[in-house]
Amino acid sequence: MISLLRQILKYVWVSKKIWMIPIILLLLTLGGILILAEGTAFAPFIYAIFLAAAQEERFSRNKGDSNFPSKAIAFCLDKTGLSVDELDFVAFYDKPLLTFDRLLETYLAFAPRGLPSFRKSIPIWVKEKLLLQTLIRKQIENLGRGTLPEKKLLFGFHHHSHAAAAFYPSPFESAAILVMDGVGEWATASLGRGAGTEVTLLSEIRFPHSLGMLYSAFTYYLGFKVNEGEYKMMGLAPYGEPKYLQKIRDNLIDIKEDGSFRLNMKYFNYCTGLTMTNQYFDELFDGIPPRKSSARLSQRDMNIACSVQAVTEDIVLRLVRTLKKETNERNLCMAGGVALNCVANGRVLREGPFANLWIQPAAGDSGSALGVALAVTHLKGQPRIKLNGLRDGMKGTYLGPDFAVNDIEATLSRHGAVYHEFSDDELFDRVAQALASENVVGWFQGRMEFGPRALGNRSILGDARSSRMQSMLNMKIKYRESFRPFAPAVLDERMADYFGLESASPYMLLVDFVRPDRRLELTAEDSGLEGIDRLQINRSDIPSVTHVDYSARIQTVHKDTNPRFYRLLKSFYEQTGYGLLVNTSFNIRDEPIVCTPEDAYRCFMGTEMDLLVLGNTVLVKEEQA
């Protein structure tokens, strides 16, 4: 507590914000009382990273879990065989004081408008974030794996952590760096450069002007969950026309030539309220209030999604051009939640000025835990990771837990499941055969992926040639909205057969288009269809991974990063002449991706999946009784 006070005083002194002292003292007293009264219900959103990495949600089975990541930390310690005492440092990816400063200033700037939200959120902030140092140490020590002295606990700037996650594991010796998200401490977009072990941030756009927040505001307005539904809105955009583009530009956002922008805060509520948008926003968009999540999606919703996607792409492209001018680098690295917008990423690669692009696969806040850990190691004099022929430093992002044959068999026996064991050769052939007969396969292999995408170790697979696969997967496996597209995983060397993309995309973060010679002519009847009905049209010979605008979110599969997934695709190619499969994450709507064999069995039995493959063990749904 004393050290915290010392830190605060130092911060107030340096930043010349003497006026904050009485407020902070008052809130600290309040926070102290709350802690004494309630015990240990703290919720810092952090992740554990060592030589292993995983998100807490996968262990707790609670999607987007914001509790202290005890299970994820325990896994990382188990995997590396380290105790807390043996760790040189533990780092957190945010400077809580700076964020607190932003919150206070924002509330003061808008006062008295945000009073109800202030009353609700500030005590939580004091308790959870401002006193984070004490809490992290206490929680880590509660694991019973050793003690964590105060000097070993470090805090990084939020966007610096993102930038480090984007640059250090990249294959580049030097690169420009673009970080964009909702908000860190103050920054919402940062432009920087990395060279060797140095990462420097050159300029930033500050809260409340935020591209991430703008995107989330529309996500909210269209009836999807903020921080989860952004992907859905991106998938919805191709169904629409950018009919609201001008309206957004004229009223909501002022975009400068260099990509910097200002939002018109009259229309947004996130600074002071508990919603993202307000009644002025509704009035601007035809006087219609936010869509209820259960309401049917209209063509208007699709047009709005399309328009905000277009604005986003425009800003990202402008920022990228500015970054090129400022750094003159050949390479670009990206991170932050907005870097998960793979449609924008695809355009950056095709239309942007950089020769090479690398995006951190865990581009969201989970990846910044990894970033801050890497930043600390370099700060303390460690050299960059040597790639030794690897594609990048992320090892394909297969950094999570894996399970031995014994674990798998114990789980299956407990459930009385009927299963078969196959040798590798037989396994790949049989599974490829099943896929070619339109079977849906749960594919569980090796270490779990770190980051939001399933990349062939916790995946559900299907035949991309099947015209019914897309609706079947949405309706009977994933139980999700029928408009949502599916992504292909393609053998790296066969990518040019299907897509226009010219560089590898191992992390499924780039969108490109199906080659024109694979597209099918639309019939007159097809052309008359509107909205979601357009999904029923067969647009190519790989219809289940061809979105309505012929785009596809591509994962290239490489022999060196995932040999087993590669072999399966190869077997499928040998049997069918097609070197790609539908790859979607192994989970159902609103649940985290499966982690253990138990999770996989449950998901397999709870859906209409035909086959479950756990390592070399195969379960056939029809045989379960």
Add this chain to the structure above:
Amino acid sequence: MFSNKILACLKAPGQDDDTSMEMTTEGLRCTETNIVYPYFDGVPSLLTPLSGDGRDLTERVKSFYEQNPFPNYEGLEEYGDLVTKGNSSPFANSLLRAIGYNKVILECGCGTGQLSHYLQLNNNHVLGIDMSLNSLELAIEHKKRNELVRSSFAQMNIFDLAIKDDAFDVVISHGVLHHTFDALGAFRHIVKKLRPEGIVVVGLYNRYARIPTWVRGKLIKFLGPRIDYVVRNRIQDVRKADVWIKDQYFNPHETWHTIDEVLSWFDENNIQYLNCYPPILETDGEDSEDLFASTNQGDKYKRLTTQISWLANISREGALFDVIGRKAV
């Protein structure tokens, strides 16, 4: 229309258990007597003509649900939406988890079939039966549209089930027996279809917690449907709200029951008490995560206070409580 597992459980109406049925294009055919029981509007029907006690009342209830298929599908056209809704319902979700995998389930009074469709997850096979053809038509329409293969439906009378004895792993009747002329009599019939060690789940209106609904029923004509909590908070669709109001406040017949009463039904029918939903207060049922776990039934006092406490929670949503038991060997 029926999976083999479900077809094997059916018999001809009024016949012995050694008869079996097969599907033909015209209807279900008894392989022993060759009598064909035709489909009505695509719905398999094994309904015997109503007779005897309660015929008039049964006719009235049937015709009520023919006019008001319940709970209806608005907003749940896609199976994914139905599953998401089921997963977010604490009762439906814990029921599915407790049932587990690969089971054969009978739902007596399935209405438009939502619960039956949901419970066919986990590789379970479900037969939903109901009197209302219009409700069953909607259930089958959803099944066909979503290509579901393990949920199936037939029109039957709960007092004359065309189902073999000891055939099902789980028998459920959730909010139905209180609309029959003899709830205990109906219970006797349905538990016969349960195999030894099988699980029965019976959901009924509670004698105490239903009182506010009765009061609202007297006021609703004057104050309008917004006095109902479910209409205000849960239902967005106007048609669905209308069906809910009719089911709750304008039903031609309903009876109210207590936990103790159901316990006496269990005793009479050789059923061992397992659990109650919502749980009986101050028993291990409160901590039990498994709906089918064997828990303490508490004493009369605890059961009474539990039911009075329901005035503060389940009362606003229809006051339905479920008691779960296991059939003794």
